[in-house]
Amino acid sequence: MIYLDYGATSFHKPPAVYRAAEKAMRTCANPGRGGYGAAMEAARTVFDCRTAAAELFSCRPEQVVLTTSCTHGLNIAIRSLVRPGGRVVVSGFEHNAVTRPLHALGADIRVAGRRLFDWDDTLEAFDRALKGADAAVFTHVSNVFGYILPVGELAALCRQRSVPFILDAAQSAGTLPVDFSALGADFVAMPGHKGLLGLPGTGILLCGQRGEPLLYGGTGTQSIRQEMPEELPERLEAGTLNVPGYAALTQGLKYLKRVGTDAIFRQEQQLLQHCVRGLVQQGFRVFAGAHQAATVSFLTGQDCEEAAERLASRGIAVRAGLHCAPLAHESAGTLETGTVRVSLGFDTTSGQIDAFLRASAKLPSIR
Numbered sequence: 083m084i085y086l087d088y089g090a091t092s093f094h095k096p097p098a099v100y101r102a103a104e105k106a107m108r109t110c111a112n113p114g115r116g117g118y119g120a121a122m123e124a125a126r127t128v129f130d131c132r133t134a135a136a137e138l139f140s141c142r143p144e145q146v147v148l149t150t151s152c153t154h155g156l157n158i159a160i161r162s163l164v165r166p167g168g169r170v171v172v173s174g175f176e177h178n179a180v181t182r183p184l185h186a187l188g189a190d191i192r193v194a195g196r197r198l199f200d201w202d203d204t205l206e207a208f209d210r211a212l213k214g215a216d217a218a219v220f221t222h223v224s225n226v227f228g229y230i231l232p233v234g235e236l237a238a239l240c241r242q243r244s245v246p247f248i249l250d251a252a253q254s255a256g257t258l259p260v261d262f263s264a265l266g267a268d269f270v271a272m273p274g275h276k277g278l279l280g281l282p283g284t285g286i287l288l289c290g291q292r293g294e295p296l297l298y299g300g301t302g303t304q305s306i307r308q309e310m311p312e313e314l315p316e317r318l319e320a321g322t323l324n325v326p327g328y329a330a331l332t333q334g335l336k337y338l339k340r341v342g343t344d345a346i347f348r349q350e351q352q353l354l355q356h357c358v359r360g361l362v363q364q365g366f367r368v369f370a371g372a373h374q375a376a377t378v379s380f381l382t383g384q385d386c387e388e389a390a391e392r393l394a395s396r397g398i399a400v401r402a403g404l405h406c407a408p409l410a411h412e413s414a415g416t417l418e419t420g421t422v423r424v425s426l427g428f429d430t431t432s433g434q435i436d437a438f439l440r441a442s443a444k445l446p447s448i449r
C-alpha cells in the first residue's frame with residue numbers, strides 16, 4: 083500500500099517508537115502510584131515525554147499536559163476559556179474538534195477569514211472580529227487544504243487585544259515550528275499520533291494558564307483533598323496515563339529533534355509541488371496556493387468517495403469526503419462535493435507520488 087493519508091495519522095513510525103511502547107509495557111507500572119522500581123520507571127518515562135515535548139515546543143515540562151488526543155486537549159482548553167454564550171472567533175478552516183465543543187457550550191461563534199491561502203484576508207478578518215471577543219481558536223494548518231494560517235500574526239493580534247487564544251496544532255506539530263513561548267498562547271493542542279509520530283490515544287496540551295479540569299479523579303498526589311490539585315500538570319491529568327503511549331511518543335519527539343522538522347517540511351514541500359503539478363496536468367480541480375503544507379485536496383470528474391475507492395483498488399490510500407471539517411469545505415465551496423485529500427508524511431518518497439499520479443491519471447478529469 084502507498085500510504086498518503088498522513089493527515090489522518092502517521093501510519094508508519096520510526097522503529098524506536100514501536101520498541102519503546104513494548105519496553106514500557108514490560109517495565110512500567112503506574113506513574114506516581116508507588117515508590118517501587120516499576121512505578122518509578124513509569125514516572126521517569128512520563129517525565130521524559132514532558133521534557134522532550136518542552137524542548138521541541140519551547141516551554142517548561144510542567145506546562146506539558148498529557149492528553150488522550152488533540153480533541154481531548156481542545157475540549158479542556160475550550161472549557162477553560164469559553165463560557166456559555168461567550169463570543170469566540172474561529173478561522174474558516176476549523177475541524178469539528180473545535181466547532182463541536184464550542185457548539186455544545188452554546189458559544190457565539192464568529193467565523194473570520196474564509197479565503198484559502200490568503201493571509202491578508204485571514205488577518206484582516208481576525209482584526210475586525212477580535213473586537214469584543216472573549217476568546218479565539220484557530221488551526222495552524224487546515225486538515226483539508228493544507229492552508230498554513232499566519233499564526234504568529236494572529237497570536238500577536240490576540241495579544242494586542244488581550245483576547246485569550248487556543249492554537250490547534252493537529253496538522254502542524256512535527257512539521258512546522260510551534261514556539262509556545264513566542265506565541266504567548268493560552269493553550270496549544272496537538273495529537274501524538276500524527277506528525278509527532280507517536281501512537282493513537284496520546285496527545286499534548288501546552289498550557290499557558292492553569293486551566294479547568296475536564297475530568298476529575300486520582301492524580302497520585304494530594305489524595306486527601308477532594309478538589310483537583312491547583313498545580314499543572316496534575317490538575318488536568320486525572321486518571322492513569324497511557325505510559326506505553328508516552329514512551330513511544332518520546333521516541334517520535336526525539337526522532338523529530340534529530341532529523342529536524344524543517345528538513346521534513348522541506349522534503350514534503352518538494353513532493354507536494356510534484357504532486358500538485360501532476361494533478362493539475364491531469365485536468366483536476368486542485369486546491370493549491372501559497373502557504374500550503376503537504377496536504378492537497380482535489381476534485382475529479384467523479385464522486386470523491388468513488389475516486390478514493392478506485393485509488394484504493396490500485397493500492398493508494400487517500401481520504402475522501404468532508405474530513406470532519408464541514409466549516410473548511412463551506413469556506414472553500416466544496417460542502418456539497420467533499421474532496422479527495424492527499425496528505426504526505428515524513429517517509430513519503432517521489433516514487434510513491436509517481437505511483438499515485440499513475441493511478442490518478444485513470445480518474446476522469448473535470449474538463
Ligand code: PLP
Pocket residue numbers: 089090151152153154177179180221223224225250252253273
Ligand atoms: N484538529 C485538526 C485540524 C485535525 O485534523 C484533527 C484530526 O484529524 C483534530 C483536530 C483532532 O485530532 P484527534 O482526532 O487526534 O483528536
